[in-house]
Amino acid sequence: MAQTMPRPGPNPVRKRPKQLPFPLNVYQSAVGRKWVMAVSGLVLLGFVVTHMIGNLHLYEGPLEVREYAETLRDLGVHVIPRTWMLWGIRILLIAAFVVHVHSAYSLAAMSRKANPSSSLDSNKRYASSQDYAAANYASRTMRWTGPIVLLYLFFHLADLTWGWLSDDWTRGDPYNNVVISMGNIGVAIIYIVANVALALHIYHGAWSMFQSLGVNNPKINNYRRHIAGGLAGLILIGNLSFPIAVQAGLIDQDNCEAPCGITAELEHEGEEAAQ
Amino acid sequence: MSEETLNLTLKVWRQEGPNAKGRFETYQLSDISTHMSFLEMMDVLNEQLIAKGEVPVEIESDCREGICGTCGCMINGRAHGPEKATATCQLHMRSFSDGDTIVVEPFLASSFPIIKDLAVDRAPLDRIIEAGGYISISTGSAPDANLIPVPKDTADAAFDGAACIGCGACVAACPNSAGQLFTSAKIQHLNLLPQGQAERWARTESMVETMEDYFGSCTNHGECHEACPKEIPLDFIAYTNRDYMKSKRKNRKLQGQA
Numbered sequence: 237m238a239q240t241m242p243r244p245g246p247n248p249v250r251k252r253p254k255q256l257p258f259p260l261n262v263y264q265s266a267v268g269r270k271w272v273m274a275v276s277g278l279v280l281l282g283f284v285v286t287h288m289i290g291n292l293h294l295y296e297g298p299l300e301v302r303e304y305a306e307t308l309r310d311l312g313v314h315v316i317p318r319t320w321m322l323w324g325i326r327i328l329l330i331a332a333f334v335v336h337v338h339s340a341y342s343l344a345a346m347s348r349k350a351n352p353s354s355s356l357d358s359n360k361r362y363a364s365s366q367d368y369a370a371a372n373y374a375s376r377t378m379r380w381t382g383p384i385v386l387l388y389l390f391f392h393l394a395d396l397t398w399g400w401l402s403d404d405w406t407r408g409d410p411y412n413n414v415v416i417s418m419g420n421i422g423v424a425i426i427y428i429v430a431n432v433a434l435a436l437h438i439y440h441g442a443w444s445m446f447q448s449l450g451v452n453n454p455k456i457n458n459y460r461r462h463i464a465g466g467l468a469g470l471i472l473i474g475n476l477s478f479p480i481a482v483q484a485g486l487i488d489q490d491n492c493e494a495p496c497g498i499t500a501e502l503e504h505e506g507e508e509a510a511q
Numbered sequence: 512m513s514e515e516t517l518n519l520t521l522k523v524w525r526q527e528g529p530n531a532k533g534r535f536e537t538y539q540l541s542d543i544s545t546h547m548s549f550l551e552m553m554d555v556l557n558e559q560l561i562a563k564g565e566v567p568v569e570i571e572s573d574c575r576e577g578i579c580g581t582c583g584c585m586i587n588g589r590a591h592g593p594e595k596a597t598a599t600c601q602l603h604m605r606s607f608s609d610g611d612t613i614v615v616e617p618f619l620a621s622s623f624p625i626i627k628d629l630a631v632d633r634a635p636l637d638r639i640i641e642a643g644g645y646i647s648i649s650t651g652s653a654p655d656a657n658l659i660p661v662p663k664d665t666a667d668a669a670f671d672g673a674a675c676i677g678c679g680a681c682v683a684a685c686p687n688s689a690g691q692l693f694t695s696a697k698i699q700h701l702n703l704l705p706q707g708q709a710e711r712w713a714r715t716e717s718m719v720e721t722m723e724d725y726f727g728s729c730t731n732h733g734e735c736h737e738a739c740p741k742e743i744p745l746d747f748i749a750y751t752n753r754d755y756m757k758s759k760r761k762n763r764k765l766q767g768q769a
Contacts, residue, residue, distance in 0.1 A: 245634030248724035266728040267755045347687035347727030364588035364614035369737035444731040450753025
């Protein structure tokens with residue numbers, strides 16, 4: 237009688253970690269990590285959309301932008317002390333950012349192990365060069381656009397939140413700070429390039445999110461691409477409009493009455509009130 | 512359909528064994544009928560190699576009608592070649608033109624080590640199936656037909672998953688070498704049916720985690736679906752993600768019982 241010999245198969249490429257208690261064990265699996273990535277991505281996407289819409293106040297003028305900024309600090313002021321709500325949102329966003337980046341990094345490392353000839357974009361090195369049938373430019377560049385957006389985030393904070401990059405930066409005068417920063421053609425180009433990367437990241441991320449969360453059925457599948465494309469397009473147009481508007485002179489210090497700057501305007505108002 | 516003949520240049524990956532260093536060999540083939548299947552063309556090449564006293568190219572095949580999942584290689588950078596919904600054995604030479612150069616490579620993934628030439632060890636797919644375990648049905652006497660009602664739509668959806676032949680093209684085509692499409696097809700095949708409900712959550716957790724021992728992480732490129740000779744839908748991956756998250760909660764209640 238023929239006998240089958242047990243043959244040692246290929247070894248696992250990933251050592252299974254010791255199970256942590258629920259719900260931490262969800263994060264130990266790749267599918268769970270993708271779920272965390274999708275949820276944190278959704279939080280960050282919500283921020284990006286809100287941030288873009290809020291920034292449209294730039295088209296109204298210096299005082300309105302300042303008023304909007306103060307409103308953000310006043311959120312929830314009837315219940316909790318001033319700026320607590322804003323700090324709560326900031327902490328949530330930082331946490332979302334940390335898990336988003338960590339899950340992306342660790343999953344990329346896992347895929348690298350599973351792919352004998354990987355590069356940064358995880359492209360397989362078939363001799364005939366892998367011929368992509370479905371993967372688009374956005375999906376293949378996620379591991380490039382992600383780090384670009386991360387670097388841009390630090391630049392953006394240093395530039396407009398902390399004011400490390402300019403001596404003319406004034407606390408409490410966002411309009412002026414934007415005009416000074418993006419008036420520099422080099423800085424405007426950084427903003428444009430980074431926001432193109434952000435839009436590409438969102439184009440694949442927003443679609444991928446539905447898959448990772450398992451939010452799908454054949455009826456809604458056709459809309460998922462359109463939702464992702466619409467969101468990416470909306471954010472791209474909105475965010476690119478600011479550096480372009482500054483460069484074109486639509487958002488400009490000349491638009492306000494001299495002497496410019498929020499401090500001058502507030503003084504001016506104060507004088508009027510005194511009269 | 513008129514019969515034409517092709518003159519082809521083949522670049523084939525040759526590797527003596529799992530640890531040997533591989534290389535491409537170039538072969539010229541003339542007068543290949545367009546009616547031939549890709550594997551018949553490889554048979555012609557191997558006949559010529561044997562006649563010359565050389566070692567024939569190792570290439571796996573069994574049923575040659577696209578239902579067994581034994582054959583499979585990268586043809587010009589595409590798993591199972593350029594046609595959609597086609598296994599290597601169903602690919603015909605009419606898909607190529609006279610004078611073409613065809614590059615034939617084995618499937619590539621860390622968990623698919625090369626056995627010889629174009630044959631790779633796809634045993635990790637068996638490990639995933641094993642992790643799925645069993646379904647509980649009464650086997651005492653033959654059950655009456657239609658004893659368990661299965662709606663037509665459910666049967667059709669489950670069959671879309673059952674259509675998976677386990678060839679490994681999804682892993683080979685995936686830039687991450689992820690096994691998501693194979694695993695989700697196998698999981699959903701049973702999870703959609705009433706007979707699969709008893710072990711649904713245990714099976715989902717166990718199969719997904721075994722998959723993750725061997726393969727990469729899905730980034731939703733969709734390459735697997737394009738490569739799949741059975742066109743398994745990407746939806747199954749999403750259903751499986753949802754089932755896995757649910758299984759982690761459900762199975763928690765059973766802890767300490769095993």
